Amino acid sequence: MGTGSTRPTSLHDYKVRASLLLKDLGSPETARATRAAERMRALPFFASLSLGEVLARRDTVKHKHGLTVIAREAGHPTWTELKHALEDSDAPLPGLDTRAFFQQSRGVFLNRWFSTYAEAALSLKAHGGFLFPFRHQCFICEADFLQALGIDAQDADWDRLGRDWVRPLDRAAKERLETKLVSLGYGGAHVQR
Numbered sequence: 001m002g003t004g005s006t007r008p009t010s011l012h013d014y015k016v017r018a019s020l021l022l023k024d025l026g027s028p029e030t031a032r033a034t035r036a037a038e039r040m041r042a043l044p045f046f047a048s049l050s051l052g053e054v055l056a057r058r059d060t061v062k063h064k065h066g067l068t069v070i071a072r073e074a075g076h077p078t079w080t081e082l083k084h085a086l087e088d089s090d091a092p093l094p095g096l097d098t099r100a101f102f103q104q105s106r107g108v109f110l111n112r113w114f115s116t117y118a119e120a121a122l123s124l125k126a127h128g129g130f131l132f133p134f135r136h137q138c139f140i141c142e143a144d145f146l147q148a149l150g151i152d153a154q155d156a157d158w159d160r161l162g163r164d165w166v167r168p169l170d171r172a173a174k175e176r177l178e179t180k181l182v183s184l185g186y187g188g189a190h191v192q193r
Helices: 011-025 029-040 053-057 063-073 081-090 098-102 117-127 144-148 156-160 172-185
Strands: 111-116 130-134 137-141
Touching: 011 029, 011 063, 011 081, 029 053, 029 063, 029 137, 098 130, 111 117, 117 130, 117 137, 130 144, 156 172
Parallel strands: none
Antiparallel strands: 111 137, 130 137
């Protein structure tokens, strides 16, 4: 299996790719195993070996080797550096930082959580609410949750953007709301309340 057409978005995705690489290397299918052996040659230890020699040593290849190959394919010299890069990508950016929504206990609210935007969008359409991103997931909250945070859930811009922060219908409405939310302390570049 190659690196694929979609870029992994989480550490878990990269780990899965490393496992698939090792599975391919151990495959009885010659073409599949040869492609994986070629990828393993990205490591200095394997670089000087022929494809046949890499295949002959495939039983000695460890998971850490697969992780390093995947890191190099992602543009990082080591697995540790890839991990740090992903952790840094979770750092708050200027603009809305939804992690700040959960920093203080403001009561008990049941938010709906989703691993993909597609699932969240279907739930938003069927059951309403307000859709937001959270790291590599999405969640939908109700107006009461926003109001407990001091956010005006009745602001007309929520309806203009379709109550979907990820794919807003009206970008100008999102920008206006973002300015208001950041001023309340929910911005990545601002001190949280």
